[in-house]
Amino acid sequence: MIARKKVCFIVVMVFFCLVYLTIVGFGEQITAEEIMKRRDENEYIHSAYVEAVMIISKGGRKVEKTMVMYSREKDALVEFTNPADRGTKFLKRGDNLWMFFPDAEDIVKISGHMLEQGLMGSDFSYQDMMESDKLTELYTFTLLEEDIFLDRPCYILEAIALPGQKVSYYRRVAWIDQERFIGLKEELYAESGRLLKVREVQEVKEIEGRWLPVKSFMENKLRKDTYTQFIINKIKLNPELDERMFSLQSLR
Amino acid sequence: MNKYHLLVGFSLIFIIVFFFNFLALASDITFGGQLNVSLTGFYDNQSGFGYLPQANLDLELFLPPWDNNEIRVAGSLYTDIVNGQLDFFWKRLYWKHRFDDFHLTIGRQPISWSFGSLLNPVDYSLGAVALERDYSTKFQNAIEIYYPVNWHTGLSLVASSPDSLENTKIGLRGRTLINDFDITAQFVQEQVIAVKPGQQRFGITAKGDIGKFGVYGALGYYRDEKKSFSLLVGADYSYFFPSANRLYLQAEYLNIPPEVLSQITGSLMIRQPESQDKNVHLLTGNISYQIDEFSSIGLTSLYNFNNGSALFMSNYTNHLSTITTLEIQVGIVMGEKNEVDASSVVSWFGELSQVFVELGISYAF
Numbered sequence: 148m149i150a151r152k153k154v155c156f157i158v159v160m161v162f163f164c165l166v167y168l169t170i171v172g173f174g175e176q177i178t179a180e181e182i183m184k185r186r187d188e189n190e191y192i193h194s195a196y197v198e199a200v201m202i203i204s205k206g207g208r209k210v211e212k213t214m215v216m217y218s219r220e221k222d223a224l225v226e227f228t229n230p231a232d233r234g235t236k237f238l239k240r241g242d243n244l245w246m247f248f249p250d251a252e253d254i255v256k257i258s259g260h261m262l263e264q265g266l267m268g269s270d271f272s273y274q275d276m277m278e279s280d281k282l283t284e285l286y287t288f289t290l291l292e293e294d295i296f297l298d299r300p301c302y303i304l305e306a307i308a309l310p311g312q313k314v315s316y317y318r319r320v321a322w323i324d325q326e327r328f329i330g331l332k333e334e335l336y337a338e339s340g341r342l343l344k345v346r347e348v349q350e351v352k353e354i355e356g357r358w359l360p361v362k363s364f365m366e367n368k369l370r371k372d373t374y375t376q377f378i379i380n381k382i383k384l385n386p387e388l389d390e391r392m393f394s395l396q397s398l399r
Numbered sequence: 400m401n402k403y404h405l406l407v408g409f410s411l412i413f414i415i416v417f418f419f420n421f422l423a424l425a426s427d428i429t430f431g432g433q434l435n436v437s438l439t440g441f442y443d444n445q446s447g448f449g450y451l452p453q454a455n456l457d458l459e460l461f462l463p464p465w466d467n468n469e470i471r472v473a474g475s476l477y478t479d480i481v482n483g484q485l486d487f488f489w490k491r492l493y494w495k496h497r498f499d500d501f502h503l504t505i506g507r508q509p510i511s512w513s514f515g516s517l518l519n520p521v522d523y524s525l526g527a528v529a530l531e532r533d534y535s536t537k538f539q540n541a542i543e544i545y546y547p548v549n550w551h552t553g554l555s556l557v558a559s560s561p562d563s564l565e566n567t568k569i570g571l572r573g574r575t576l577i578n579d580f581d582i583t584a585q586f587v588q589e590q591v592i593a594v595k596p597g598q599q600r601f602g603i604t605a606k607g608d609i610g611k612f613g614v615y616g617a618l619g620y621y622r623d624e625k626k627s628f629s630l631l632v633g634a635d636y637s638y639f640f641p642s643a644n645r646l647y648l649q650a651e652y653l654n655i656p657p658e659v660l661s662q663i664t665g666s667l668m669i670r671q672p673e674s675q676d677k678n679v680h681l682l683t684g685n686i687s688y689q690i691d692e693f694s695s696i697g698l699t700s701l702y703n704f705n706n707g708s709a710l711f712m713s714n715y716t717n718h719l720s721t722i723t724t725l726e727i728q729v730g731i732v733m734g735e736k737n738e739v740d741a742s743s744v745v746s747w748f749g750e751l752s753q754v755f756v757e758l759g760i761s762y763a764f
Contacts, residue, residue, distance in 0.1 A: 205692050211721045230431055230763035231722055240550070243579055251511040251528055251537060256581035256606050258515075258613025260637045264645060268692050268718075343643075369643035373692055394550035395574070399502065 179288035182302050185328040186321075187281045189357050194219040194388055198381040203269050205373040212267055216277075217386075222393040223277035225266075232267065236398050239277045242313075247398040254398050263315065270344065270365040270375040274315045285312045286319065293325070296332055297348075300325045316343065327351070327358040342368045349376075355384050427463040432456065432473075437759030453478050457490070467497040471508075475535075490538050502545040509537045510557055512572055512585060514604040514615060517683045517699070518663055520629040520655050521602025521619045523557065523570045523587055525662035530683075530699055530712070536561070551576035565593050580607035598623040612636050615651075619659070627656040627678070649685040654678050664701075680704035693718045709733045722764065728757040 197216040202209055213229045227235045234249030237257075244257040262273045269276075286306035294301050306319040317338035322331045329351055335344045350362035359382070366374040391397055439451045455477035462470050473491040478484070493506030512523045517530050524536050541559030548554065552575040560567045572585040583604045589597030599622040606615040612634050619629035633651030640646065653660075657679050682704065687697035694717040701710040712730040719725055731754050 203692050208693060209721075210693065210718055229721065230433075231718075231724070233431060233763075243576070245581075248513075250509065251513065252509045253511040253513045253528070255513055255515045258606075258635050258637075259608040260611055260613060260635075264637065265692070268689075270692075367643055369641070370691070391547075391550070394547065395553060396502070396545070396547040396550075399545065 177302075179290040179302075179304050180283065182290065182304060182323055182328070183283050183286075183288050183306070186323050186330060187283050189328045190330065190359065191281050192218065192359075192384060194385050196381075196383040196386045196388075197379055199377060199379045201267070201269050201271070202376040202378070204376070205370075210268070212269070217388060217392055218277065219388060219393060224393055224397060225277065227267065235267075237266075237273070237277070238393065238395065238398050239273065240393055244273060245395065245398060252399070254395055265375075270367040270373065271377065272315065275365065276377075282306060282319075285309060285314050291320070294322065296322045299327075299331060301331060324358070329358045329360065344368060354382060357384070429461045430458065431461055431764060432458040433761055433763045435759060435761045437757055439755055439757040441755040442753055459491070469495040469497075471495070488535065488538070490535075500546065502543075502547075504541075504543040504545070507538060507540050508543065510539055510541055510543070510559060510570075511537045512570075512583070514581065514583060514617070515606050515613075515635075516604075516615060516617065516631060516633055517649065517651055517685055518631070518653055518681075519617070520631055520653065520659060520663065521585060521600060521604060521617050522663075523572075523585075524561070525659065526664065530685075530701075548575075566590055567592050568597070578607070580605050619655075621656060621659055627659070629653065629655040629659060629678075631655075633683075644691075645689045647685075647687045647689075651683050653681040653683065655681065677705065722762055724761045724763075726757075726759045726761070728755075728759075730755045730757075 195216075195218050197218070199214055199216065201212045201214065203212070211229060212227055212232060214225055214227050216226075217224045221239070221241055223237075223239045225237045227233065234247075236247035236249075238245045238247075242259060242262065244259075244262055245254055246257050247254050264272060266273050266276045286308055289305045289307075291303045291305050294303050301322040301324055304321050304323060306321065308314045308317050316335040318336035318340075320334040320336070322333070323329070324331055329348070331348045331351075333346045334342060335346070337343055345366045345368060346363060347366075348360040348363045350360070351358050352361045353359075354361075359379075361379040361382070362376070364374050364376045434454070434456050436454045437452070439453065440448070441451070442448050455475055457473065457475045459471070459473035462472070471491040471493055474487055474489050476485060476487050479486045489507045491506075491508060493504055493508045495502060495504040510523045511528050512521070513519055513528050519525075519528060522528065524539070526536060528537060539559040539561050541557055544556045546554045546556075553573075555570075555572045555574075557570040557572075558567065559570075566589075568587060568589045569591050570585065570587040572583060574581070574583045576582070581604075583602075585600075585602045585604075587598075587600040589599075591597075601620040601622075602617060604615070604617040606613070608614065613636070614632075614634045616633065617629070617631040619631075621627045621629070631651060631653045633649065635647065635649040638646040638648070655663075655678060657677075660679050660681070680703070682702045683700070685697065685699045687695055689695045694715070696713070696715050698711065698713045700712070703709070710730070710732050712728060714729075715725075715727045717725045733753075
């Protein structure tokens with residue numbers, strides 16, 4: 148009788164353990180798409196006002212450029228405020244880019260191939276700097292492994308561009324914070340497999356309920372000893388932006 | 400007091416009134432500018448070797464905008480290469496008000512209708528911007544009304560007096576975006592109130608992309624004592640080396656009446672008298688190579704198919720720090736005797752006849 152009770156007890160315990168492990172196990176098996184969806188929910192910025200400084204470094208030399216930026220989805224307006232570039236403005240509307248030359252007070256449309264180039268000589272391209280993409284709309288994802296990065300447990304995901312999507316980088320490998328769902332590190336690859344750039348976050352802040360990178364750097368792996376640091380001094384999410392903000396008249 | 404003085408006086412009163420209203424916000428007013436110092440060495444066929452030190456100080460008072468108003472005050476102190484003395488000219492002294500439907504700008508202001516070409520045959524002031532260099536002729540006493548239609552379409556109406564009332568000119572420019580091509584149409588009437596009105600210029604420009612290439616073009620029609628046309632076609636392209644260093648290439652072909660080209664480049668490249676009635680065929684190119692984040696080298700060239708004369712101008716730029724930039728330029732003009740007008744080069748590049756080397760440093764603050 149006692150033996151039967153013991154067996155029943157063990158069976159019941161095993162059953163509950165299995166149920167528990169199943170529930171916990173399913174909970175942990177978050178998919179790559181779900182991780183990136185949560186990352187997009189956290190990091191994707193619909194519109195923002197940003198005051199920032201960009202520090203371009205090579206060897207021991209550094210050049211600083213300060214700027215204010217207004218952005219809304221794929222549109223952005225950037226104005227440089229440091230003395231050497233004061234008044235230089237860029238307007239990006241979709242894939243079109245215009246530049247305002249402050250001395251001549253002249254607006255010129257910039258050729259499309261310039262979008263892939265470094266913004267004002269930095270390691271951030273115009274697209275890196277002036278776009279906030281929902282990566283889930285552009286890539287397919289695979290969860291590679293889990294790791295600790297900057298003392299934070301992270302998911303490591305691989306993103307491959309969806310066929311037909313126009314993207315700056317064909318493949319990305321991203322370290323996503325498991326708790327805050329913010330990208331802490333990203334390796335950016337060409338379709339040939341060559342590593343082009345590495346972006347690392349140095350400081351994050353909780354802003355209006357979301358974790359956002361406020362200090363990061365981009366390292367150009369094709370060049371030696373060169374990187375650009377991007378520091379956000381002030382950011383306001385979803386500000387009221389005049390409809391005319393992203394127009395040629397706002398460059399004038 | 401003639402009408403010209405009345406116009407200038409009226410504009411200045413406006414600016415002064417708003418300027419003094421503005422002093423209440425004096426705590427937000429800041430100064431800025433740039434100091435440029437250069438030494439040019441040159442070789443002249445007639446006078447031999449020589450050198451010329453030059454300096455200019457650009458100063459601007461930055462006033463905070465208020466109630467859709469903006470005042471810009473900027474001037475340049477420079478060494479006059481003709482008499483060797485310091486001189487000053489206003490670059491900006493204007494008031495701009497952004498009305499709900501249009502922008503009004505009154506006073507001394509830059510007026511430039513560049514669209515990305517190296518030479519612009521349909522600019523508001525021909526030669527104001529050429530080969531990526533800006534010239535003081537773009538700064539004019541003017542009234543501009545800008546009427547935006549939508550985010551990419553607008554209309555500008557300009558009336559300006561470059562020096563005297565007799566030389567008052569007007570311009571009208573429309574701009575829009577069609578299939579991602581930036582399209583402009585413009586008209587300029589020189590010396591509009593003179594007894595004998597000056598040249599009329601009609602122009603159309605387009606700039607966009609075909610594949611990986613940036614492409615652009617312009618058509619100009621000029622009407623004064625005779626009627627003539629110009630045609631410009633150009634393209635640009637970026638090539639990335641495996642080291643990520645960028646090579647930028649730009650080339651354009653220009654078919655232009657000699658008297659129009661002379662307004663853009665002086666009489667450089669069009670010296671031969673027998674070619675005065677024929678359009679000049681000009682090939683212009685620009686190559687720049689980005690050495691690293693801070694430095695680049697470039698070569699700009701012009702070649703005149705009509706007489707075989709050519710200009711080559713190379714430059715090296717290095718951003719020594721956030722505020723200091725070093726620039727070295729070497730220019731060579733080549734052509735048979737009498738095909739190249741040395742005196743024109745003096746006005747175009749400073750003090751040079753056949754070869755020049757310029758070393759310059761700029762400091763921004």
